[in-house]
Amino acid sequence: MRNYRVKTINSLVRGLEVLRALQSMRAASLHDLHQTTGLSKSTLTRILHTLHLQGMVWQRMADGAYLPSHSLQQRAQFDNADWLVEIASPVLADLCRNVSWPSVLTIPRLDHVEVLETNQPRSYFDDIPLGPIGFRANMLRSASGRAYLAFCPDREREAVLRRLRGRNQPGDELAHDAARIMTVVRETRERGYSVRDPDFGGHYAKVRDDWDDARNSIAMPICVDGHVLGCINLTWKNKLMTIATAVKRHLGALSEAVKTIERRAVAEGVGMPAAAGARRAASKQTRARKSGG
16 A cells, blocks of 8 residues: 555544454453453443444343454354344344343254343343353253244254254253154144243253242244244243233234344345244144144
């Protein structure tokens, strides 16, 4: 580049310094950035706000961390969930404002579902203990795990069950009961949303009598092109609301949140939304089997 005799823009230099720091750390708190860059927190707040308005930075709800937008990086791989968290986070915030109860975004791993984001800090009922970022929820017993299993491709489900059977660990016993698994899948598809196992109290392996988080959940899958990218749940206190009441009051809001995330995923070039179609197709198949067709 030519050696122009002009002054540099110091504010731009500081902004780029913050952006480079975020890209190197992937996620950072305001204090992390203060220690790394030496900039004051008030300056950092102005820079981060500006970068956010330009679509270069976003803030995770679960812990307040700042992250660089995936749009600045190489196109995310299908199984790289950073971009999914980024587009789902504001939708979760809207959902929480609408229903007051907290939710989590989970994604499927090989033998569990992992919590990647939660709006719990913004929930009116912020005393409900939800799994932190990285929490591993039971694939077979949690509402989020069951939403994934019910709507993922059949071969994918069987691969998960095969892994769980091979591990033979406490909490995975249901993987050995093929008939019960298919009942869970069929009933979940018929409803269009999943529920917890009645004996699931939040602990991976323990039954509710031994570990009870005093809450319940429903969940729905985020589906694109026949694949389950993740799941959104809705959680409430058992003593305040039954499953039937929660569904009547809040299923519409949860469903709309899922559809919004699916549309945004498509806008990012992932594919065509398939959740509604997958749910309708699954329900038709179930009814056909019942009628002998």
